[in-house]
Amino acid sequence: MAYDNNSQKIVDYIQNFARKHSLFVLAYGTGCGAIEIPPTMTSRYDAERFGIRGAATPRQADVLLITGYLATKTLKRVIRTYEQMQDPKYVIAFGSCTINGGMYWDSYNTINMLDKYIPVDVYINGCMPRPEAVISGFVKLQDEIQAGRADGWKKYQDNLEEYRANQKKIIKNWTMPDFNW
Amino acid sequence: MTDTLNKENKLLEVLKEEFKLLSGKVKRSRRVEVVIENEQIIPILLFAKERLNYIHFSHMSCVDWIEEGKFEVIYILWSPEEKINLLIKTKVAREGEDLPNIDFIWRQANTYEREIREMYGLPFDGLVGREEFILEDWDEIPPMRRDFITNEYVSETYFEREGREDAKDVREQILGRTDEKLPDFAKKYSRD
Amino acid sequence: MREKSTTLYIGPQHPGITGNMMVKLQVEGDTVVKAETHVGYLHRGFEKLMERRNWLQSFTIVCRICVPEPDPNEENYARAVEEIEGREVPERAKYIRVMTLELARIASYLLWYGGQAGSAGLYTMPQWSVGDRNYILDLFEDLTGGRIYHMYIWPGGVRRDLPKGFKDKALKTMDYLEKRIDEYDKLLFENSIFQKRAKGVGIIDKNKAIEWGVVGAPLRGCGIKSDVRIDDPYEVYDKLDFEVPAMEGGDVWTRALIRRFEIRQSINIVRQTLEKMPGGEFYNKIPNPMKWKIPAGDAYVKTESARGEFAYYVVSDGTNKPRRVHVKGPAYVHGVTLLENLLVGENISDVSFIMNSLGTCPPEIER
Numbered sequence: 001m002a003y004d005n006n007s008q009k010i011v012d013y014i015q016n017f018a019r020k021h022s023l024f025v026l027a028y029g030t031g032c033g034a035i036e037i038p039p040t041m042t043s044r045y046d047a048e049r050f051g052i053r054g055a056a057t058p059r060q061a062d063v064l065l066i067t068g069y070l071a072t073k074t075l076k077r078v079i080r081t082y083e084q085m086q087d088p089k090y091v092i093a094f095g096s097c098t099i100n101g102g103m104y105w106d107s108y109n110t111i112n113m114l115d116k117y118i119p120v121d122v123y124i125n126g127c128m129p130r131p132e133a134v135i136s137g138f139v140k141l142q143d144e145i146q147a148g149r150a151d152g153w154k155k156y157q158d159n160l161e162e163y164r165a166n167q168k169k170i171i172k173n174w175t176m177p178d179f180n181w
Numbered sequence: 182m183t184d185t186l187n188k189e190n191k192l193l194e195v196l197k198e199e200f201k202l203l204s205g206k207v208k209r210s211r212r213v214e215v216v217i218e219n220e221q222i223i224p225i226l227l228f229a230k231e232r233l234n235y236i237h238f239s240h241m242s243c244v245d246w247i248e249e250g251k252f253e254v255i256y257i258l259w260s261p262e263e264k265i266n267l268l269i270k271t272k273v274a275r276e277g278e279d280l281p282n283i284d285f286i287w288r289q290a291n292t293y294e295r296e297i298r299e300m301y302g303l304p305f306d307g308l309v310g311r312e313e314f315i316l317e318d319w320d321e322i323p324p325m326r327r328d329f330i331t332n333e334y335v336s337e338t339y340f341e342r343e344g345r346e347d348a349k350d351v352r353e354q355i356l357g358r359t360d361e362k363l364p365d366f367a368k369k370y371s372r373d
Numbered sequence: 374m375r376e377k378s379t380t381l382y383i384g385p386q387h388p389g390i391t392g393n394m395m396v397k398l399q400v401e402g403d404t405v406v407k408a409e410t411h412v413g414y415l416h417r418g419f420e421k422l423m424e425r426r427n428w429l430q431s432f433t434i435v436c437r438i439c440v441p442e443p444d445p446n447e448e449n450y451a452r453a454v455e456e457i458e459g460r461e462v463p464e465r466a467k468y469i470r471v472m473t474l475e476l477a478r479i480a481s482y483l484l485w486y487g488g489q490a491g492s493a494g495l496y497t498m499p500q501w502s503v504g505d506r507n508y509i510l511d512l513f514e515d516l517t518g519g520r521i522y523h524m525y526i527w528p529g530g531v532r533r534d535l536p537k538g539f540k541d542k543a544l545k546t547m548d549y550l551e552k553r554i555d556e557y558d559k560l561l562f563e564n565s566i567f568q569k570r571a572k573g574v575g576i577i578d579k580n581k582a583i584e585w586g587v588v589g590a591p592l593r594g595c596g597i598k599s600d601v602r603i604d605d606p607y608e609v610y611d612k613l614d615f616e617v618p619a620m621e622g623g624d625v626w627t628r629a630l631i632r633r634f635e636i637r638q639s640i641n642i643v644r645q646t647l648e649k650m651p652g653g654e655f656y657n658k659i660p661n662p663m664k665w666k667i668p669a670g671d672a673y674v675k676t677e678s679a680r681g682e683f684a685y686y687v688v689s690d691g692t693n694k695p696r697r698v699h700v701k702g703p704a705y706v707h708g709v710t711l712l713e714n715l716l717v718g719e720n721i722s723d724v725s726f727i728m729n730s731l732g733t734c735p736p737e738i739e740r
Contacts, residue, residue, distance in 0.1 A: 027388040031415065032440040032736065034392070035521055038487060043504035056388045073317040074393060074414040077385055100342040103434055106332040106425065107418045108324055109316070113340045128521045170338065172318040209456075211605055212673060237583050240673070242686045242699040255686065257673060261583055261597075264604050266673060289586040289710045315413035315739045324421055331421050 012148060019062070019088065020142040021051040026061035026085070030078060031068025033094045036128055045131040052138055058084040063141070066120075069097035069110045075117060076171050082118050082156075083179045089153050090145070092137055093120045096127045103127065116166045119152030188263055189213050195233065200225055214268040219254075222271060223281050226256065230286060235260045235267055238286075241293035243301050247327040250275050252303055256283075275326075279304040300325035378406060381721070385414050389492055389725030394708070394735040396728075400721060408716035408724075410709045416739040420698055427693045428454060428528070429662035436522050438700055438740055442481040444473050445678040446685075447526040450698070452607060453687035454528040456672040463654040466530035467608045472543075472646040473516070473525060474608075474676070475639045479550065480509040481679035482636050485732065489629060490561055492725045493570050498561055505553055508546050515539055530656035540647050547640045554636060562633070571626035575715050575727040579623055585714075586706040589681020590635070591731055594628040596621035601677035613645050625730040632679075666693045680704065680732035702737025709738065 029037065040047045041054065055061040058081045070078060082089070093114050096102035101112035114120055121144060124137035144150040156163060160179065168174055189207040196215055197205060205215040217225055229235040240257035249272075256269040273280055282305045284291035294305045295314045302323035313319075322329050384395035393414040399407035419438060423431040435450045436443035448470055455462060483506040487499030510520045515536050517523040525532050561567055577587060579595040592599050598619040602610045618634040620627050659665055669691040675684040681703030688697040708731070715727055 026386070028386040029393055031393070032437060035440045035484075038484065038499060038503045039507060039510075042487075042500045044507045054388070058386070069417060071414055071416050073416070074385065076317075077414070081386055101339075103437065104417050104422070105341075106335050107422055108321075108329075108331045108334045108338075109416050109418050111339055112335070113342050116340050130520060166340075172320070208672075238586055239675075239682075240684055240686060240699075240701050242697070244688050244697045257684075257686070261599060261604075266605075268673060287584065287586065289706045292705065292709045311409075313413075315416045317413060324418060327424070329421075331418065331425065 016146050016148060020145040023050075023052045023063050023090075023138065023141070024055035024061045025052060025063045025065050026058055026081065027054045027056060028064070028078075028081060029067050030070060030074050031066070031095070031097070033067030033128060036131055036134060037065070037067065040131040040134050045135060047135060047138065050135065050138055050142070058082075059086060061085055062089060064089065064091045064118075066091065066093045066098055066114060068095045069102065069104050069107075070114065071109050072111065072170050073109075075111055075167070076176070079118065079167055079171075080176055083176075087153050088150075090121045090141055090150050091118055091152055092122045092124065092141060094124050094129060094134070094137075096125050099123055099125060111170065117163065117170075119155045119163075121150045121152045186210060189265060192233070192263070192265060192267070196225070199228060208268075211264060212266050212268065214270065216270045219271040219273050219278075219280060222256070222269070223283065223286075225269060226258075226283060226286055229258055229267060229269075233260065234262055237261060238290060239266065241290060241297070243297045243303065243325075245275070245301065245325065245327045246272075247275070252301060254280060254297070254303075273303065279306050281305070282307040284308070299323065302326065377401070383724060384411075387725075389728075391488065391725070391728050391733045392735040394733070394738075396712070396716070396724065398716070398721070398724070403720050403722075405716045405719050405721060405724070408713045410713055412708070412735050412738045414739075415736050419700070419740045423695050423698045425694070427662060428665055428667060428695060429659070431695055431698065432527050433524055435698070435700075436524055439678070439683075439702060439734060439737055440521065441484050441734065442477045442679050443522055444477040444526060445676040445683045446700070447524065448474060448608075449674050449676050449683060449685040450687070451526050451528045452676075453672040453674045453685050453698075454667060456674060457670045457687065457689050458528075458667050460529055460659075461657055462530055463657060464609075464651050465653050466655045466657075468646045468650040469531045469535065469655060470526050471608050471610065471613070472643055472650075473513075473523070473531075475642045475646070476509055476512060476543075478679045479636055479639045479643075480506050480513075482632050482639075483509070485632060485679070485729070486557060486561065488729045489726075490567065492729045493567055495561065495564065495567065498557070501553075501560065502557065505550065508549065512539075512543055512546060515542065529659050530654070532656070534655045543643065543647060547643055551637070551640055554633070558633070562629070568626070570723070570726060571629060571730075572624060574625045574723050575719065575730060577623040577711070577715065579621070582623070585711060587681075587711060588703050588706070589677070589732075590628055590631045590679075591681070591707065591711075593617065593619045594631050595623040601675050601682050605675065607674070607676065609646075612649070613642055615642050615645075625727060628730045664693060666691060667695075678703065680734060681707070683737075700737070700740055702734065704732065704734045704737040707731045708733040708735065 064082055097104055098114040104110045122137050122141045124133055186207055192213050193205050203216040208214050235258040237259040239259045242255045244253040251272045253272050258267045294308050295310050297303050299314050300323055378399050378401045381398040381400050384390040385393050395411040397409040398405050435446045438446050483502040486502035490498030514520055517525040577595055582592055582595045596619055600617040615638045618631055667689040669689055671688040673686050675682050684701045686699040690696040
């Protein structure tokens with residue numbers, strides 16, 4: 001088959017359609033937002049209706065859910081986890097504290113802007129966001145995936161040096177292996 | 182009132198006989214507070230544990246009194262029989278002095294001591310265990326000391342998103358603008 | 374022949390771990406020979422932040438210390454401030470506080486049901502109990518406006534009075550939950566997998582338990598009747614009629630049974646508070662919060678939370694900001710020294726099972 005523009009569009013459409021309906025979320029509760037994940041996943045709100053379910057390891061996950069503030073010690077592990085995940089991968093930042101620091105804007109141990117360290121596709125604000133808000137955030141991510149706009153992982157590859165500089169500013173003892181894809 | 186605080190007063194009497202207390206008082210029912218020199222910590226803790234049966238180590242805390250140049254360390258014990266919390270307080274200089282390690286009396290004291298060592302930089306004589314308990318690669322002054330200014334550190338280290346000014350007092354700016362009035366409720370809650 | 378020992382890291386990214394923490398295990402074959410808890414992944418420096426905030430601003434951040442059950446924190450902080458200042462609390466506010474605390478305790482136990490069963494591989498249980506927990510969160514939403522963080526119990530009383538029709542709704546929910554406990558029994562306690570996994574695992578030595586600093590349900594699971602609600606009564610617990618269960622055993626199974634009985638007692642207390650609640654004021658108004666100064670002094674207060682004794686040590690230096698607020702959650706001992714000692718000799722697959730039964734909650738350890 002000749003690779004013209006139109007058939008590429010069809011392939012993209014099918015790919016994106018498949019991706020958006022099976023979002024495997026990494027089971028990593030980085031902050032207090034993890035408390036609203038069990039209600040979202042269980043009977044009343046039942047996120048599995050949207051094809052959202054948990055994955056145990058980074059290699060099998062599509063979505064990294066940053067549930068709340070990130071302490072600098074966790075940031076190191078989050079970066080490592082994010083780099084272990086396979087493309088395409090998406091990041092949902094959960095809670096006001098990932099946007100601008102929220103309650104902990106003057107804390108010496110938590111970062112204030114998550115998108116300076118790893119690319120973020122969708123932000124969900126609130127402290128704490130309700131399960132409805134979480135689901136709405138996921139639906140927004142699905143729309144973005146379908147439209148082909150959820151390309152944070154490409155941004156990370158393109159601007160790796162900039163992200164690395166920001167990360168190394170905080171993580172003083174950098175002992176992680178180099179990221180290559 | 183004196184009848185109800187019988188056992189608390191009795192405890193204070195016993196401690197006064199046995200040790201040279203700097204001060205001692207019954208704060209309220211079930212709370213007794215004594216202040217001692219820091220050489221007497223191990224004797225008084227052992228006495229309370231072995232003889233008075235204060236076998237539960239509830240809490241250990243540290244307060245930075247930077248004006249005096251002292252740290253105040255508080256040991257809180259609980260007796261399951263008497264049902265009294267005994268607060269033992271002592272002061273130690275911020276620099277150059279250390280406190281004895283007590284994790285051979287209660288092993289959970291090890292956790293508290295490691296935290297105080299990390300957060301205040303107060304050394305404990307003979308304390309073993311990992312240096313890093315909560316923080317990682319921290320090279321500033323210990324963060325819980327009063328002279329560590331957290332918001333200065335934050336503005337140097339982390340990014341601040343624009344629009345975060347709402348956390349500051351904007352009332353003076355509003356007053357400076359034309360056509361805008363400070364609402365009455367805002368005047369009432371002035372910061373000074 | 375002695376097997377070769379290997380280092381195994383469980384966490385921070387691990388589905389079985391309770392919260393964001395790490396346990397470094399030294400294992401020989403399947404058996405743990407040494408365990409070490411690493412915390413600090415959730416450290417926000419609350420106690421530093423409170424030095425910069427005034428007394429009322431601090432109240433809004435204390436509830437964020439413990440996520441599954443924030444109300445004991447608020448209550449502790451409020452009571453410590455009241456004790457230093459000598460502020461009176463209206464009787465109605467005390468009853469509302471007790472009711473809130475008990476609702477929070479039930480919610481926390483329902484979440485624990487899910488975690489404990491989930492760590493044994495029984496995934497139906499979380500679907501039921503976490504689903505039912507939403508009914509209590511609905512009550513909280515009616516009462517306070519928030520599902521998780523309520524910011525409801527503040528110095529001087531509570532923030533709002535009971536909304537209209539709350540009593541009927543609460544009683545209805547209690548009736549429903551009481552029926553559900555029997556169904557949970559069929560699902561969890563009569564399940565032979567759970568029985569085999571839980572009996573004889575993670576035994577705490579009864580003679581050493583108090584000395585090791587064990588509190589709450591794990592201590593009562595050793596057969597020692599110890600509860601802050603009875604030993605050091607606060608609010609109106611001395612006017613209420615309830616029992617504290619204690620059972621011999623000290624293993625995961627006994628701790629699970631204790632929690633199961635406590636849900637019933639909590640439901641009972643909620644009913645009693647709703648019946649006995651007097652009318653009148655619910656809030657003793659504080660002055661202008663920007664200028665509100667607390668006289669110099671200190672207070673040590675404690676509350677029985679779902680996981681054990683929650684204690685606050687609050688120091689005031691006479692200004693409008695706290696000098697020091699030190700928080701000690703039950704997990705501070707359970708999650709570090711106790712866990713490190715209990716895990717020795719256990720199977721790797723029981724690690725998260727034991728952690729769940731102790732209620733290890735890392736935000737309390739590092740705050």
